[in-house]
Amino acid sequence: MKEVIIPKVIKIGCHTFKSIFFKGLIDGGTFGRTLHVQGEIMLNPSNSYSQNVVSWWHEVLHAIGAIYCSDKLEESVVDSIAEGLGQVFEEIGVKFDFSKLETASYANDCSRDKEN
Ligand SMILES: [Zn+2]
Numbered sequence: 001m002k003e004v005i006i007p008k009v010i011k012i013g014c015h016t017f018k019s020i021f022f023k024g025l026i027d028g029g030t031f032g033r034t035l036h037v038q039g040e041i042m043l044n045p046s047n048s049y050s051q052n053v054v055s056w057w058h059e060v061l062h063a064i065g066a067i068y069c070s071d072k073l074e075e076s077v078v079d080s081i082a083e084g085l086g087q088v089f090e091e092i093g094v095k096f097d098f099s100k101l102e103t104a105s106y107a108n109d110c111s112r113d114k115e116n
Pocket of ligand 1: 058062075078
């Protein structure tokens, strides 16, 4: 099994995205969310490992789609590719380590992206 640490920050295009666990997603029952303007990829701290893997790829694909595909990747395509990536990485023995990500608990900032 090859372990890959999910870094706190990745670049997609010219843009920096910070990956965090965000407690505000727990009540909403959402696995993940991307705030494009703020450059944040958020994961629900109550996700299982497999939900984290698929949700992280899902949110990364949303960022890639927004930057490289004029935001034209449909949700169903993002869902399918993320699930496929999660399955293939597991198949080839890659395990992702999310332990370096911070957990944010600030007031629900999920509405910020709607303001910008
Ligand atoms: Zn989505």
